Amino acid sequence: MAIGTRIHGYRNSVPRNIKLFGASAGAQRLVADILYEGPPNLLCDRVATEGVRLDLPVAGQVPNAVIVVHVNGEPVVSALPVLRTASMLSLVVIEANIDVIVPPAPELRALQGVADLFVTTSDWDFVAELVGNLAS
Numbered sequence: 168m169a170i171g172t173r174i175h176g177y178r179n180s181v182p183r184n185i186k187l188f189g190a191s192a193g194a195q196r197l198v199a200d201i202l203y204e205g206p207p208n209l210l211c212d213r214v215a216t217e218g219v220r221l222d223l224p225v226a227g228q229v230p231n232a233v234i235v236v237h238v239n240g241e242p243v244v245s246a247l248p249v250l251r252t253a254s255m256l257s258l259v260v261i262e263a264n265i266d267v268i269v270p271p272a273p274e275l276r277a278l279q280g281v282a283d284l285f286v287t288t289s290d291w292d293f294v295a296e297l298v299g300n301l302a303s
Contacts, residue, residue: 186230191241222252257284
């Protein structure tokens with residue numbers, strides 16, 4: 168078996184449903200681009216409802232992982248529920264201007280506290296790569 172190939176029949180060898188959520192305007196544009204080019208197992212909710220879990224099904228599809236993306240310095244577009252999700256929860260904060268680092272919004276700090284994975288990056292392609300690795 169070649170390195171990097173999946174083992175047939177192994178539990179993690181099936182594509183996972185990945186739910187993407189853009190928490191700011193720039194993140195929503197990035198998520199839209201990824202959804203346009205990505206596989207059919209990518210799910211998206213345009214708006215989060217306060218107090219509602221981010222891992223709720225979309226069109227009957229239950230997500231195996233939820234990725235919340237935010238461009239630091241932009242306002243959070245809707246109230247983010249700070250609830251533990253049943254699926255893996257990742258928070259990716261993109262630093263659009265690495266010369267001026269601003270502290271994350273309070274809504275993101277609370278979500279960071281329950282996330283399984285928290286990444287701060289200046290690489291806009293990171294989200295697409297993360298999705299590609301999880302969704303394939």
